[in-house]
Amino acid sequence: MSSSQTPALDGVEFTYDWYERALVWLSDHGYESSSFEGDVGDGDLLLRHDVDLSPRKALEIGRIEADLGFRSTYFFLVSNPLYNVFDAVCRAVIDEIDALGHDVGVHFSTHQHWSRRPSPEELRERVTAERSALSLAAENVCDPVSFHCPPEWVIDRTFDRLATTYEPRFFSEATYVADSGQRWRESHPFDTRLSERVQLLTHPGLWGETDLPYTERVTSSIDENVGYAERLLTDQHLREKFDPPVELPEREPAADR
Structure with missing residues (x-):
């Protein structure tokens, strides 16, 4: 397939x-x-999104994809x-992503469990x-798992009874293209010739x-x-339990939403 830039x-x-x-x-x-x-x-x-930072931005990208x-x-x-998948707001995001026709899976961090290589x-x-x-x-929830900050021992390997996004196939x-660390600023993802099959990884929190x-x-x-957690916990633990309610100073808004 052609990969000449437009x-x-x-x-x-x-x-x-x-x-x-x-x-x-890519469609063209x-x-x-x-x-x-x-x-x-x-x-x-194969469009893959590792949701490290922002479920909300994941939903924004999911809507764009569904529209196309x-x-x-x-x-x-x-x-x-940073976020809680069991929180009502996050659950609503996951539900809508699923309703849009996308798959939902586990982004698994080996680093939370081991400092060594575990057995299969x-x-x-x-x-x-x-x-x-x-x-x-x-x-x-789909069967395949995506590894967070993947150690070398999961790369290009097949595990028995465990499907992963880093399997050879x-x-x-395939051509594997990832936006990790916004590396595409230095190396355009489509500069080199793409193969007949492509895995494109993005991290929604890096976009806006x-x-x-x-x-x-x-x-x-x-x-x-952090701002969301602060508002939620303040409402649950401070505002309703004190008279007058405890007011926390306003946080300076983030530069981009």
């Missing part, structure tokens, strides 16, 4: 608009979205200190436990209405999540 994609911007144009570009070059749960064939585009007829998979980090049985047991936990917040046997550099984007997502 002028509309010259220069990567981490905006919803640029991402939408990238999807159109013959790619169609596919799932990690099926067979992978020529022309398949794309299906993708959103992997939620159950052990995330240990790994499978912990992943299964987190999948069961996520199933309490999501109606449908999704990784070394306007273009912001990596550090500011991460800080903005942290501020948003």
Whole structure:
């Protein structure tokens, strides 16, 4: 398949608009979205989103994809200190992502469990436990797992009775393109020739209405999540229990939403 750039994609911007144009570009070059749960064939585009920072932004991207007829998979980090998959707002986000026709899966952090390489049985047991936990917040949870900050021992490897996004058929046997650390600013994702099958990984928290550099984007997502937790806990524990209610100083809003 051709990978020659069009002028509309010259220069990567981490905006919803640029991402939408990238999807159109891929569609125009013959790619169609596919799932990690099926067979992978020529022309398949595996859209993957590791939700490290912002479920809200994941939903924004999910809406864009659905409007264009794309299906993708959103992997939620159950052990995330920034958001809670069981919170009502996050559950509503997951429900809508599912209703849009996307898949939902576990973004698994080995670093939360081991400082060593676990046995395949240990790994499978912990992943299964987190999948069961996520199933309490999501109606449908897909089998494949995505690893958070993946250690070398999960890359390009197949595990018995454990499907992952780093299996050879999704990784070394495809073109793997990831936006980690906003690396696309230095290396355009479509500069090199794409193979007949592509896995495209993005982190929704790195994107927004306007273009912001990596550090500011991460800080903005942290501020948003902390601000939400502060408002929720203040309402639950302070405002209703004191007369007059305790008022906390307003937090300075994040630079980008």
